[in-house]
Amino acid sequence: MPAELVEKTDRYGEMLAAALEAAEIAVPAGTPAHDGAVECREMAVSYLEDGEHFRENDDPVNALASFSYGYGWLDCGVRLGLFAVPDDTDLFTT
Template identity: 60%
Template sequence: MPADLEEKTDRYERLLTEALDAAEVTAPPETPLGEAATEYEEMARSYLADGRHFREDDDLVNALAAFSYGHAWLDAGARIGLFSVPTAGHLFTV
């Protein structure tokens, strides 16, 4: 089981990192949607940092949860149109 948890944690960290690189804010920054996009991106980046902190402490369960939550913020933002994201591939569900 621990090897599976480690592999999954690695995969979700890569997924979140790649998704952050791929997502582009589409809403004008001075609008409420632009502010929301900034907040969604900040949440995703914060969860990435949290996950890396948990990983350093050998807390893979919380690291995986943080990476998953971070990706969920980006994916939700993409679904409501805050981000332009690739529609092909494995990064997003849109």
């Protein structure tokens, strides 16, 4: 297994975990937007868990794909205004 793949997989897993910690739902509860934010977050968490499962089973390709998809869900939510993130973070493309 190429070292670059392992390094990239680890980096993306850490990035997704940090992004989940940084992103807070920014829309009022009880609104369709809030429901959408909750779903985006749930998807990101599911992809993080999937990625960890794949990594534990020596499948870095699928782990990296899972981490990337999870991050994409969160990043999209940030761009749509569903999540608030700290001003000093470079985790998202705001």
